[in-house]
Amino acid sequence: NGFSLTSSQRKQLLQSPGGAFGSCRFKLPDDIKHPIYKRCIEVFKAHNIRYFLYNGGGDSQQTSLKIAQASQYYDHPTHCIGLPKTIDNDLPVTDTCPGFGSTAKYIAVSTQEIALDVVSMHQTSTKVFIFEVMGRHAGWLAAASALGKKNKQDAPHLILFPERTFKSEDFLHQTASTVRRYGYCIIVTSEGIRDAQGNFISDANQTDAFGHTQLGGVAAYLSNLVVSELKLKTHFAIADYLQRSARHIASKVDLDQAYAVGAKGVELALNRQSGVMVTIKRLSNANYRWTLTQTPLSRVAAKERKLPSKFISANGYGITNSARTYLHPLIQGEAYPQYRHGLPQYLAFQPEFVPKKLPDWNDPDV
């Protein structure tokens, strides 16, 4: 078939970011009788597909569950296995999700680096730096920014979590008092912070020069707020895809788990399991020990796990020791890709598709 790889390509694939088989944003309909499921199983039958392994977050587990249900409904037993994979780390049951540890490491390292830059120049230039990271509904990644923080005066000074309501007056007060105390202030914000009415802060700055919807990040909004209200010089960075594709600074623990989770998925499928997601179970914090187990897809499908309250410090702008204890093992170990002439040897994978066996089909909904 079209997916066979040489052993050197396999090695290269192991050290490449992105989804080699592609990725999608596609929501299956709720009704299992919808014709798309019939078609899907017809395709499975035509190509004799008996195993379906699918990775992603809560929505992707929902997809796996639907496929498992459809394969029963249309009487084509398929072994459907969900694999956790989301940098957002917001799946329940599993200890963590592959992708998260590496992104967390990138954010923890970058926050320290940015802070050293700001420290060097704060006396005559930038006083406030805002670093926007992903996390539309859960603040796991923002929390990871504090992993390099040892003392109160270390960066980040303020973390803005989607789990906490953003109150601009308090934010400005905290920022100003941090600058008074230390001379500068490093802020890490989740992209998904909201005001008391539940509106995304990034929506507050909606209209561009054309009168069209503005996509600008929260960081730009917060930066404007600090400039306008506190008259302090600011800079900001928006990490966006930089954070989730930064294979060059991946966590070894994360890579090990990603590989093990995939292998376990294959094992479960070959053992004729279906309708389950592989989960990582933490056995100990000290010298982080973990094992793999499984959970019914129904327990994780379309669910999300927010940062628990005990992980957020009393004032709402930092993390607690229990958050550190949880997060710390996940960023351990460096696993550099191989470099050639100064650049990582990433594989740009071009999957070849097997020839179609069925005639074209048009989704009646499209």
Next chain:
Amino acid sequence: NGFSLTSSQRKQLLQSPGGAFGSCRFKLPDDIKHPIYKRCIEVFKAHNIRYFLYNGGGDSQQTSLKIAQASQYYDHPTHCIGLPKTIDNDLPVTDTCPGFGSTAKYIAVSTQEIALDVVSMHQTSTKVFIFEVMGRHAGWLAAASALGKKNKQDAPHLILFPERTFKSEDFLHQTASTVRRYGYCIIVTSEGIRDAQGNFISDANQTDAFGHTQLGGVAAYLSNLVVSELKLKTHFAIADYLQRSARHIASKVDLDQAYAVGAKGVELALNRQSGVMVTIKRLSNANYRWTLTQTPLSRVAAKERKLPSKFISANGYGITNSARTYLHPLIQGEAYPQYRHGLPQYLAFQPEFVPKKLPDWNDPDV
């Protein structure tokens, strides 16, 4: 004195980003008879300061030149040596500037990583990605984004240089045709691109919800433009300080040059030279060989070197082979910092100042 370091601290300092001695944005007056110069030399005399080594870009070399002139004018011979150091790489005479190679490497690697992320999901999600990098007046860093590009279809597809006028119609045309051809489009933009009237594009989107000046980046502006005019899903990242503090992915060549440039500055000062800047001279492209020499500060002070036309491809959106030949050696070699418990061991350096010998002084201009 206050700057002595243990050997382990020195080692740690070598692998830490930021300016350990601090940095400033401070422009000295043109008139050498301004009282600030008199005060400055009085401080030098009081502390018996005979050597002045100062690193930075064109403005900093101007500062070094002024101090050299003032020390002659006030008859306190001081050996003033300029050291090149700017990620913008825009100093003339020297082959390159320490700081540039590492930032260039970060940008080249990040562009490849982002592209693999977009490739995986472009069929059902993000079609256009915009990556904003530094370079207010010169496109050296934007140019470096193409170092991983081997074929026409590889990222980045469009580079926007400050050396070329930004024309929105042509930009939209190029973006749309790239998406038609490859399915997606990766764009790298310098922060300092301008329109035909010479206005910064980032100024076009000036007013925020408060009616105050907007600091938002060019990337947000371009993203809005693509969404509005082409109806394509976009994402963008703004690297800002991330790019210039990313010690975790520094270029070995760059670090070697930074160290050698500093050592050469000390050597020149001890040899009683003054009024010169250390320069790097390229001896060969193949197996990049270089040596150190010097140039009068007057040749580099307040000057800037833009990307030469022969480095920009005919359509204005890419780089030429001569650009590659120049840039390629500067990103060679990895020089990872030491990690402990998952994080680099960066030194947060707290310089202690020697006690003041002179009474306070107030700048009459302030």
